[in-house]
Amino acid sequence: MDSKTCLQCGKILKPNRRGVFCGRRCVWRAWHQRSIARGYEAQNLPLAMPPPNSEPILPAMGPERLRAANQLALIARAPADARGYRVGIQPGHQQLMRWFPPARFRAPAMFLLDPFEGPAVPTQGTYAVVYLDGHCLPLGGPRFTLAVEQIDRRLVLTDGDRTFKPRPRGEGGPDPWCVSPRYQRGVVIESVPRSKACRMSSHLSRWSAGPIPCGTT
Numbered sequence: 001m002d003s004k005t006c007l008q009c010g011k012i013l014k015p016n017r018r019g020v021f022c023g024r025r026c027v028w029r030a031w032h033q034r035s036i037a038r039g040y041e042a043q044n045l046p047l048a049m050p051p052p053n054s055e056p057i058l059p060a061m062g063p064e065r066l067r068a069a070n071q072l073a074l075i076a077r078a079p080a081d082a083r084g085y086r087v088g089i090q091p092g093h094q095q096l097m098r099w100f101p102p103a104r105f106r107a108p109a110m111f112l113l114d115p116f117e118g119p120a121v122p123t124q125g126t127y128a129v130v131y132l133d134g135h136c137l138p139l140g141g142p143r144f145t146l147a148v149e150q151i152d153r154r155l156v157l158t159d160g161d162r163t164f165k166p167r168p169r170g171e172g173g174p175d176p177w178c179v180s181p182r183y184q185r186g187v188v189i190e191s192v193p194r195s196k197a198c199r200m201s202s203h204l205s206r207w208s209a210g211p212i213p214c215g216t217t
C-alpha cells in the first residue's frame with residue numbers, strides 16, 4: 001500500500017486526509033514560501049522605460065524626469081481595460097511583498113491612470129506593477145518594475161497589503177474613492193492595547209484630523 005506524504009514537511013498523511021498538506025501550519029508555510037518566491041520573481045521583472053519617442057517631452061533631469069517617465073511608461077503599457085494600478089515591493093529576501101495603495105486606506109485600492117495618480121509609497125525603491133480594471137480586479141500579475149523615488153512620509157512599509165488583489169471591505173460604501181470609514185480615527189482603536197493604540201492613532205492621525213494625545217508613549 002502506498003501512503004501519501006505532506007508536500008511541505010514529508011509527514012505521512014492520515015488515510016482520510018484530503019489535500020496535499022498535513023495541516024494548517026503546512027498550508028500556511030507553503031503559501032508563505034510560494035509568496036516569497038513570487039515576490040522575488042516580480043521584483044526582478046524588467047524596469048519599465050518610457051516610450052522611445054518621449055524624450056522631447058521629458059524634463060531634462062531631476063526627480064521630475066523620473067516622475068514623468070514613470071507616468072508615460074505606466075500609461076503606455078496599460079492594457080485597454082485598465083483603470084488603475086498597484087505597486088509592490090519586497091522589503092527583504094525572506095519577506096512578503098507589500099502592495100500599495102493599502103486596501104484599508106482607500107477603495108478601490110489602486111492609483112488611477114486617468115486622471116493620472118503617481119504612486120504613493122513609503123520608501124524609495126524598485127516596485128513591481130499590477131494593473132486593475134474598473135472593478136478593481138487584477139489584469140494578470142506583475143508585469144514590470146518601476147523605480148520610484150518620491151515617497152509619502154505618511155506611509156510605512158507594513159501598511160502595504162501582502163497581496164496585490166485588494167480585498168473588498170463590504171459592498172458599496174458612502175464614497176468608494178475615499179478612505180474606508182472603518183479606519184477613521186477612534187473606530188478601530190478601542191479594541192487594541194494602549195501602546196498599540198497610540199502607535200495606531202499617531203499613524204491614523206496622519207490620515208485624518210489631528211493627533212490623539214497618547215500620554216507617555
Ligand SMILES: [Zn+2]
Binds near residue numbers: 006010
Ligand atoms: Zn506537513
